[in-house]
Amino acid sequence: MGIVLRAAAAYWILLLAVRLIGRRTASQMAPFDLIVLFLFGGSAITSVLGTDHSLTAAYTAICTIGIMHIFVSWAKARSIRVEHLIDGTPVVIFEKGQWHERRMRWLRLQEQDVLAACRQRGLRGMHQVRYAIAERDGKVSIIEAIEGDSDVEREASAQ
Structure with a gap:
């Protein structure tokens, strides 16, 4: 259960971090921007899995993050406020x-x-x-x- 909670928390923290970084698309990112994103992901996975490096732990983390993403997509489709909060506005x-x-x-x-x-x-x-x-x-x-x-x-x- 700890992996599920840590994966869910990591999803929300990374979502917030990406929103704070800004709107650059991958084609506009400088190498430094890409490095920061990879470091975010690496740091998050380390904190999610901790010392458990089993296939089950990795699968659980991946499924949790996938479910979180589906939930956010569902919430965005049902609320314009959530959509603006997550994706921003022009x-x-x-x-x-x-x-x-x-x-x-x-x-x-x-x-x-x-x-x-x-x-x-x-x-x-x-x-x-x-x-x-x-x-x-x-x-x-x-x-x-x-x-x-x-x-x-x-x-x-x-x-």
């Missing part, structure tokens, strides 16, 4: 020519991350962007400015 980080610097600091995003998303869309610069949104999975979505979009043109000319 955050607008650039809007009509203005950076939301406070939100970017909170998400630990840099302008270069957004500019890279622009280049991937084939855009030359932020003057072609109406909105940049940090999605729940860590990717940056770009909403292009429409030609003749007076709000964006006005903001760009003011800068």
Whole structure:
């Protein structure tokens, strides 16, 4: 029973830690980010299994973590609050020519991350962007400015 409780606790602790780390996807992670995640997993498994290195203990821990994941998925499907707590919500980080610097600091995003998303869309610069949104999975979505979009043109000319 101890392995089940430790595995369940490790699941929740790791879930919280990953939420606190931020929204970067695996493709955007620096090597340091990956090292931290592997260390989290290694530390958790050591604390879950303790001195019991049997196949039964490992299987019990894996099943417990799987059940915890199913439970969280079930809870997210039934409650928008739980979904927002676990997965977060999209955050607008650039809007009509203005950076939301406070939100970017909170998400630990840099302008270069957004500019890279622009280049991937084939855009030359932020003057072609109406909105940049940090999605729940860590990717940056770009909403292009429409030609003749007076709000964006006005903001760009003011800068």
